[in-house]
Amino acid sequence: MHRAPSQNSNISFGRRWRFFTALAVALSALGVSISAPAEARSGNGSTAESQKQTSRQAGKPSVKRAAAKAAARNNFQRVAVPAGPLPPTVMAALARAHVPLSSVSVVVERIGSAGVPLVALNANQPMMPASTMKLVTTYTGLSLLGPDYRWKTTAYADGEVDTNGILHGNLYIQGTGDPKLVPEELIDLVNQIRRNGIAGIDGALVLDKRYFDPSTRDLPAFDADETAPYNVGPDPLLYAFKSLSFTLTPNPEGGVSIDVLPQLAQLQIDNELRVTRGACAGTLPAASPSVAQTSGGFVQASFVGDYPLRCGSRTINVAALDHSTFFAGGFLALWKQAGGTFAGVTREGPTPASARLVGTHRSPVLSDIVRDINKFSNNVMARNLFLTIGAATGKPPATTQKSAAAITAFLHRSALPMSGLYLDNGSGLSREEHITAQSLADLLTAANSSPVAQVFTESLPIAGVDGTMRNRLTNAGALGNAHIKTGTLRDVRAIAGYVGAANGESYVVVSFINDPRSEAARAAHDALLEWVYEGARRTGSME
Template structure:
């Protein structure tokens, strides 16, 4: 397999310090709270990289292990989403279209129906339903030919599959990008025990997904943690899900799985909704490009990029981030680019160069951080955040990140602390990585760019260590955080 990475080696960009600055003007030690948390968790200080830069005050920067090449996990999404904001624009949209290659007479399309994907990261079931409603409103009721999927928008790289823990490859966060990504390829299984039996429903109701229900019903009472297990058995024409376990009367449980490939999921979802709308497709499902001369029947647009990056950063959506990364490549691809990942790497490299940003440690594979190959240094990430603070789209970028103790992946962290509601922080988690990056305030209202990345074989308790970085930043000594007046 091939994986195309890039390393950007440019002239060094100084941090926001005077060229005459000495080591005394930079704090090169960790806050005492952080040192204590590291010691309590038996993790050496060399495992942690920290950079804290004042953005609108004259506080003293903290720079510790800042130039070490580290795996940033999902904080890499900040590089991808910031680049997309400036390169594609905050109102960028993706489109998905239906075409026909035959005449439409009295509600009957005598030919094939083509569904052309444009790389939309947020083509959910509601949007697909509305698109099919538009198709129906344009007079189509029956299709005599095939349902043809055009998945040619992206030129996909040949990347290794990610397997962080050797676990279930059907987990939705592992779904790979696609030109025709429908509903993040997720199947929702809902089990409910009523009237002495367990009913199991699947959304969307794709015909090739079959249920073998073996769940036992327990007598009613309080609903304990559900014990319902889904064991998919893939077959030639679909998948059978053997459902086992026990469920208490009057209780319910649900889970999400990604069991089908992109083509089967997209076709199955279209057929399920089209059938509910009273339509029919007589032919088969297949993949091919829309032919020249085909007639456009209906088109749907995605939400603006600003809304998409909010989903990516607030909830750390890997699939949408990878979709966005490839969209950058597809937008700026040239003849020298082998695939859209290579094109995205090239255009981000050029974008960084125009900003004068050094990123010699930066390695991007898929732009989501769901990778063992991706690398950056804490200084490079902090420099990027500093540049974003000055961007015309700073407000859109910052608001896309989780708000401490309020929402997204930070909603349960830093509650009952002074930092609650005062920090927009992107988190990152892999088996050997814990990371935070974003913007936080100190107790005088000054804003800082903050990056803390911990790489360790056993990062147990590391989230609490990173939280102490933010608490310590908030409680900066006043002599170090007095705002400029």
């Protein structure tokens, strides 16, 4: 048995981890693709800045701010004008999928129409929205916390530091739920601790996770695939989405190299893969490791079986271990790579009032976090933001009840009563969360005239360009002209966002399909978006 430690002292904290971050964010969208993984494959490796440039180049829906404000003011004084039927192309696509209209909810409104819908089918029927529920969480987060909000991860020390830089005491790491605490971010905290004169720790590494209530942790997975990244739950010290990314590369000499990100101090790889000359077909079981803790505090990832050379390089993401074990392993790997030593144990516990501050890392701004959440439909990032709303606007520790109450109160203050809204975890990865198409359309209308309109809109995937819409409508007129959040669960398909039509008008579009045949009905949503782009005109009725 060949056993190789995972630690690599030649890690590049720049390019490789920027790529991994984008990749992991995209792959975490698998959680909204339980029966249709195409959405999960739609992420790209753009950095936040390149995404901003792409968004600007692709264009965004024309926004008529004054008219939108008027629409928001009149949002609940709707004129009783009957909405038109679904377009023929949408009806035909639903018929081909054998999806009845009773399983569909649709609202289409022109921005500036004072809330009068062009299409309203089952508009006030509560539906499962899947990941379009992230729009409620991200809009509320931007509005309450501000686009420039940053999470803090802080380090404290007690005890004395000797002349060799050894801390004769404990190092405490206190988390507040940073959704994007990846290695190129956490290394900043490590370097700050080193600059404060600490080169070694002979006490404990203590993880202070009091910002989130214990009730928010160790929750049941959404489905049976417990090692899938989409099933990762929230945590105050969420590190690298609590997922290991293994890249397997075969070579003609018969070996398979295995690279892993992030590095964990206690991780070992047992590589018993054999290169074969056969065809590359099927699910390739050899590429799926078993990950387990072993005696001595190690974690072993075992790869066994035949790996066809023709399969080429493959990357698999596995959500393994508990949050505390994962964070401690990641922190200590970075600590040791920076030249630090550690001779103690790791545990959870509170930071004493007497401990002194030795480092503070601030996350990327919330506007960038929201972009990742919505572009790539990242569930655990959304769940951390959801809990942060409750803690930051009230008093820690965060609970789901506090967060749901804070969001509901904000919506009511914003004249958005949101009939039919039920919040579970704020990500949409839930069978309990519900909302009506009309409520979500009202939120989109209000967001369009809000101070965070531009940041919010630019966070949404652009049809045919990026995020979970990258591979949709690539040959249609709506290409680059629709900012649409998607949602996918087994038996659920959803779209919600803005369409800039060819006639210069802008529209809010929301549609949910809750039906066992919903996967086959994705074409109906694409047809709806294309119809809206073409001007949403209906024969014999109002525009």
